[in-house]
Amino acid sequence: MSTATDDRREVTSFDADDHQRPSEPEWGTLRSRWRATLRYMRRNPSLPVGLALLSALILFSVIGGLLVDIGDTRVMSAPHSRAPADNLWFGSDRQGRDLFAVMVHGTWLTVRVGLIAGAVGIVFGASLGFIAGYFGGWIDNIVNWTVDVLLTVPAMLFLVVIATNVSTPTEPLSSTTMAIIIAALAWRRPTRQIRAQVLVMRTAGYVQTARISGASNLEIIFLEMIPNLLPYLVASFVTAVSAAVLASVGLEAMGLGPQNEPTLGQTIYWMIQSSAFMMGLWWWILPPIIALVILFVSLYLINVGIDELSNPRLRRKA
Amino acid sequence: MAGGLVVSDLAVHFPTERGVVRAVDGISFDVERGTRLGFVGESGSGKTTTALAIMRMIKAPGRIVAGSIRLDDADLVQMSDAEVRAIRLRRIAYIPQGAMNSLNPVLPIGRQIADGVIDHLGPQRDADLKALVAESLDRVGLAPTVAAMFPHELSGGMKQRVCIAIGIVLKPDVIVADEPTSALDVITQRRVMDTLGRVQEAIGASLILIGHDMGLMAQFVDELVVMKDGRIVERGAIRGVFQAPEHAYTKMLISSVPDITEGRSFLGTIPTPAEPKPATGAAPSPLVAFRNVSKVYGRDFFGRGGVHALRPLSFELDAGRSAIVSVVGQSGSGKTTLANILLGITRPTTGDVRFEGKSVAGLRGTAALAFRRGVQAIFQDPYGAFNPFYKVDHTLALPLRRFGIATSRRDIYVCMEHACDAVGLDPHLILGRYTHELSGGQRQRLQVARALMLNPKLIVADEPVSMVDASLRATILKSLYDLKARHGISIAYITHDLATAYHVSDYVIVLHHGHVAEAGTPRDVIGNPQHPYTQLLIDSIPWPDPDRHWGSRQSVEDDQRRLEEIAASHQTIVRSRIPGFDLDTAA
Known part of the structure; x- marks a missing residue:
């Protein structure tokens, strides 16, 4: 037995592929771990920059929300069309809304619509994608066919039709309802993307190994497949959130949004309605646009960063 | 020496996080015009x-980083990108290596051959191009009609020959072929x-x-x-x-190629098989029985x-005797x-697979679990068989828990340690690590350990050594052989x-x-084939012996x-039958 073991060891020493594969720096002590993380962040700045921008935006909204009364976002809470001043930081619009209060509450409302619609879309889409891709057969055919058909229809058309039918003059739309309307279509793309990933992963060696290890279908999906899809799911979620924000702003700018809530898109609607451009009320025009730009750019950077983190082929080597 | 290539002191470095990898570290060689130079070595x-x-x-x-590559008087290293x-x-x-992925799927073959010609010689008349393409295809033994076909209409061997046609269309001075046949079976190769x-x-x-196959x-x-x-x-x-390899590494490469000759086993000294376990109980039903099992795809x-x-x-x-049954054939042979089907992953189109007398299709609950445990597998790709998200422990512990072999963390760990020891791996170096930290050989032996741990009755090993280096092949096959000889597991x-089938199996x-073209003991089927297909397969094996001819052109x-x-x-x-395995050819 001992001789057999010895020559095995000797043969193993011929393995040349060990030191060929470049790998991440050693993860030892807490300090070196920190340094490795910092080094990585310097190489891949999109993720930290994107997260910083997004947190800044949300912090502005959350901390501001503690200081500013929601009542100040209502019409006539301030003198109208005033430029920014000491007691009116962002000025006011033509109907006399305090624009600082509007920005504080509107930013969060808009982000919330995106989060709700994105979350519903990704959970529903991922479930359908997994069912279709993993089990296949006629379920797959039905899901695939439905998604294919729905993808050809312009989303805005659907949303406009639904929104106009849901909102009535006596009971205007709330931003939560609007988020759910948007979610009704947000699952299409995740379904298709995740189905494709599952189809590839289903034949992976470790899935087969789990199967012959006696794992059930649910175990294979939740313990073997989902962990490996996690970066992908997060990236899909971020994409879904930005798509949902875009859809909500679109609806609101057309005047189909929540009339009683000061979301960013709704602010843009009022500003168009009241000819803010012609009146030169720049303090009304700029803040919602800047907030939206920061939001979209941060979501984009986060997405690029996650992609780089999870896809070693894109990982730049220092 | 016109058209010769002279490489001197060539060094190629890859900077990585861990330091510089000297992939090529100062090598010199030359190739004269009209000669063939082979490069062998293992991955990396x-x-x-x-x-x-x-x-x-x-x-x-x-x-x-250093050295020169001279083609005639020009140094390729010093040239600009345009030159x-x-x-x-x-x-x-x-x-290229993978002809499957090297051709553009949306362009006809003729266009892909002509592309390079136009790029180098400028625009050509259609008739000239057509003639050039046809000539190039003719040189590689393909009909001129192939020019109008698309890659998906060609077989693997034809695609590889198209790649050769693309390479030689301008009659180059030097052809560099990087494992041109690694994805092909012996006949096509x-x-x-x-x-x-x-x-x-x-x-x-x-x-x-460039290659790793000493026989080729x-x-x-x-x-x-x-x-x-x-x-x-x-x-x-x-x-x-x-005839006289000097370096120990060359000797190892040559000896790691299995030869089909009596007496010399490339597995080295193999333990004598254990006595067959006496059959307990009255006439046990066979371990696995296939009855008219077939599979049709795309109906x-x-x-x-x-x-x-x-x-x-x-x-x-x-069930009583353990045997290694080899199933050999080209890709696409089924x-x-x-x-x-043996593993229960694919359902047969017709027929019935029985495990210990019970039909596999109808198994539920504990009986299904017993089948899962009884029939284990070793997969081709040792890297893919372990979930990259977890440490290797996860893959080893999962079946222990599912089959109720060990439940407490301590028991599971003890089981895993024993399994590693049994295949000659040091548990302290293996457990608690991620797959990418292990070498190919370690991964493949860990797969053997995983299967062994469950004490199965049958192990299905699907090309277990096709993706590991030649030097490791013998080691892994030896651990497979040990499974039969020492643990009484059929394979x-x-x-x-x-x-390799010749050396490890009891039946082929x-x-x-x-x-089924031919079946029998390896000595009969491979040592002295009778069926024309088996003869063809064996004639096509490139022997690691320059004096033994590979067959004529004709x-x-x-x-x-x-x-x-x-x-x-x-x-x-x-050809022959062995006790313990009964192939029914009546059907």
């Missing part, structure tokens, strides 16, 4: 990097290599063949370079290297048409389908490699288009015709 030895360096195709951040572009294809052609050799002689180019080298090249860790460890005329709604992956097959494998060894089944042409005749005949020759 720097042979492919050398080939890419000659083409000036090293990807950043890697770069050529190198003019040299590529025109004077140095590259034939012999055809492609024959074509490549013929073309090279016809246009008088020199040829650099022995049959094909004039001079051999052995590389290890970025350096040349041995170099010489092919006959000399094989339409009414059950018509489709491709027969496996023709009706019946056999019985006894051997993997057979493996998946279905699925492979395309007849030589040769599959061809889903049909025979390669004839073989293709014979292959088609064989496919139509559906003849089965059963």
Whole structure:
């Protein structure tokens, strides 16, 4: 037995592929771990920059929300069309809304619509994608066919039709309802993307190994497949959130949004309605646009960063 | 020496996080016009990097840090990108490894051949181009009509020959072929290599063949370079290297190629098989029984048409005796389908698979779990078999928990340690690590450990050594053999490699288009084949012996015709039977 073991060891020493594969720096002590993380962040700045921008935006909204009364976002809470001043930081619009209060509450409302619609879309889409891709057969055919058909229809058309039918003059739309309307279509793309990933992963060696290890279908999906899809799911979620924000702003700018809530898109609607451009009320025009730009750019950077983190082929080597 | 290539002190470095990897570390060699030079070495030895360096195709951040590559009087290393572009294809052609992925799926073959011509010689008249393409296709033995076809209409071997046609269309001085046949089976490999050799002689180019197969080298090249860790460890005329290898590494490479000769086993000393366990109880039902099992893919709604992956097959494998049954055949012969049916992953189209007397299709609950535990697998790709998200412990612990072998963390750990020990791995070096931290050989032996831990009755090993280096092949096959000899586990060894099947198996089944061509003991079937298909397979193996001929030109042409005749005949020759395994040919 001992001789057999010895020559095995000797043969193993011929393995040349060990030191060929470049790998991440050693993860030892807490300090070196920190340094490795910092080094990585310097190489891949999109993720930290994107997260910083997004947190800044949300912090502005959350901390501001503690200081500013929601009542100040209502019409006539301030003198109208005033430029920014000491007691009116962002000025006011033509109907006399305090624009600082509007920005504080509107930013969060808009982000919330995106989060709700994105979350519903990704959970529903991922479930359908997994069912279709993993089990296949006629379920797959039905899901695939439905998604294919729905993808050809312009989303805005659907949303406009639904929104106009849901909102009535006596009971205007709330931003939560609007988020759910948007979610009704947000699952299409995740379904298709995740189905494709599952189809590839289903034949992976470790899935087969789990199967012959006696794992059930649910175990294979939740313990073997989902962990490996996690970066992908997060990236899909971020994409879904930005798509949902875009859809909500679109609806609101057309005047189909929540009339009683000061979301960013709704602010843009009022500003168009009241000819803010012609009146030169720049303090009304700029803040919602800047907030939206920061939001979209941060979501984009986060997405690029996650992609780089999870896809070693894109990982730049220092 | 016009058209010769002289490489001196070439060094290629890849900077990584952990420091500089010297992929090629100061090597010198030269190829004279019209000769064939072979490069062998295992993965990571720097042979492919050398080939890419000659083409000036090293990807950043890697770069050529020193040395020269001289073609006539020009130094390729010093050339600008534009100058190198003019040299590529025109004077140095590259034939890539994966012909499957090297051709553009949306362009006809003729266009892809003509592309390079137009790029180098400028716009041509249509008639001239057509003639050039036809000539190039003719040189590789393909009809001119292939020019109008798309890659998906061609077989793997034809695609590889198209890649050769693209490479030689401008009659280069040097052809660099990087493992041109690694994805092909032996019969197709012999055809492609024959074509490549013929073309090279016809246009008088020199040829650099990169590979890991010592047998192929022995049959094909004039001079051999052995590389290890970025350096040349041995170099010489092919006959000399094989007759008197100097470096220990070369000796190891040569001895790791299994030979089909009596007496010398490349597995080294193998333990004598344990006495068959006396059958307990009254007449036990066979461990696994196939009754007219077949598989048809792509049938339409009414059950018509489709491709027969496996023709009706019946056999019985006894529970009392352990045996290694090899299933050999080319790709597409149905051997993997057979493996998946055995594992219960694929459902057969017709027939019934029985495990210990019970039909597998109807198993539920604990009986299904017993089947899962009883029939284990070792997969082809040791890297893919472990979930990259977890440490390897996860893959080992999962079946222990599912089959109720060990429940507490402590018991599970003890089981895992024993399993590692049993296959000669140090548990402290293996457990708690991620797959990418282990070498290919360690991963593959860990797969064996995983299967062994469950104490199965049958292990299905689907090409377990096709993706590991030659030096490891013997070690892993030896651990497989140990499973039978020491632990009394039967093994279905699925492979395309007849030589290894000869050494490890008790019984060999040769599959061809889903049909059993020949079956019997390895000494009969492989040592003295009777069926024309088996004979063809064995003739096509490149022997690691420059004096043993690979077959003549004429025979390669004839073989293709014979292959088609064989496919139509559906003849089965059963040479011999062994106790414990009963192949039923009546059906």
